[in-house]
Amino acid sequence: MATERTPRTQRPRLDKKQVVETALRLLNTTGLDGLTLRAIAKQLDVQAPALYWHFRNKQELLDEMATEMYRRMAADVGEDPEGGWRERLLAANRGLRAALLSYRDGAKVFSGSRFNGTVHAVEMERTLRLFTAAGFTLDQAVRATTTAYLYTLGYVTEEQGVQPLPGERREGYDVQERARRMADFPLSAAAGAEIFENYERHFEEGLELVVAGIETLYGIGREGVTGGPAAGAVSPGPSAVSE
Numbered sequence: 630m631a632t633e634r635t636p637r638t639q640r641p642r643l644d645k646k647q648v649v650e651t652a653l654r655l656l657n658t659t660g661l662d663g664l665t666l667r668a669i670a671k672q673l674d675v676q677a678p679a680l681y682w683h684f685r686n687k688q689e690l691l692d693e694m695a696t697e698m699y700r701r702m703a704a705d706v707g708e709d710p711e712g713g714w715r716e717r718l719l720a721a722n723r724g725l726r727a728a729l730l731s732y733r734d735g736a737k738v739f740s741g742s743r744f745n746g747t748v749h750a751v752e753m754e755r756t757l758r759l760f761t762a763a764g765f766t767l768d769q770a771v772r773a774t775t776t777a778y779l780y781t782l783g784y785v786t787e788e789q790g791v792q793p794l795p796g797e798r799r800e801g802y803d804v805q806e807r808a809r810r811m812a813d814f815p816l817s818a819a820a821g822a823e824i825f826e827n828y829e830r831h832f833e834e835g836l837e838l839v840v841a842g843i844e845t846l847y848g849i850g851r852e853g854v855t856g857g858p859a860a861g862a863v864s865p866g867p868s869a870v871s872e
Contacts, residue, residue, distance in 0.1 A: 643675060645683045649697050652690060653732065657794065661734035666690070688742075695742035698735065699749055702728035714763045714849075715840055717756060718774065722781040722836055729785045733793050736785040764849050773843045780839050781832075788828045 651672050656664055666687065670677040684690040702724060729735035760770035791802045804821045811818040823831065844850055 643673065643679055643683075645693065648673065648680060648683055648690070649693050652694055653697065656694075656735075656738070657733045659733075660793065661737050691738055692743045692745055695739050696745045696748065698728060698732065698739065699744060703748070703752060714760045714765070714773075715844075717759055718777050718840060718843075719836060721752075721756070721774075722777050725778070725781050726785055726832060729782075730789070730795060734789060736782055736789055740782055740786065765847060769847050773847070776843070777836070777839050780835060784832055784835060788832075791825055792828070 648669060652664060652669050655669060655672055659668060664687075666680050666684070667677045669690075670680055673679075680690075684693070705724070705728070729739060732738065756774060757767065757770050760773065761767060765773065790799070792798050802825050804825055807821045807825075808818040811821075
């Protein structure tokens with residue numbers, strides 16, 4: 630008598646998006662140093678070689694993780710804030726900081742990674758159009774936005790070195806203990822509170838310094854080109870604008 634065979638249960642095919650989402654979840658537990666392909670494979674209940682179909686090495690995985698972080702950040706930004714280049718720059722970097730802080734070692738993942746595809750080009754194009762319409766040359770617009778971006782990335786890298794996740798603080802960063810150790814250096818001791826506490830307020834102050842520097846160096850205020858010595862000192866001729 631013939632017996633009917635029970636079909637073997639097939640494991641769903643592993644795709645790149647599933648690997649990246651698992652890696653981002655695991656990142657908050659392990660941190661970047663503990664995020665290995667082997668650990669990700671274990672979470673997915675597969676052998677590590679299965680991941681090499683999608684990523685040849687860890688850096689390729691980090692590139693895709695950074696790209697996915699950017700996608701999520703862009704989706705959360707919503708409509709542009711009212712105002713000009715200044716408001717755009719402030720909103721973009723506040724959003725970047727918030728996005729990076731939502732992942733353990735988020736700034737380290739972003740730093741040095743290469744975005745895949747052109748998802749980032751949409752916002753980049755809009756930002757550069759806004760800046761050039763306000764009177765910046767393209768090279769000035771790139772320098773201004775890149776400087777603000779690098780400020781935010783560096784700031785969050787240092788912030789997460791002390792507070793890996795919101796509400797979590799690493800040992801060794803007790804400001805009062807630091808002040809006692811540095812009692813012979815009173816100014817340096819007192820500076821601890823400015824360096825290792827109140828990250829939100831200090832980030833905002835630093836970002837305002839960056840924006841003020843851009844306004845002063847390029848002579849472009851809230852309403853566009855304002856002229857003055859700074860603008861005359863660095864503004865190239867019409868040929869540079871058209872290049």
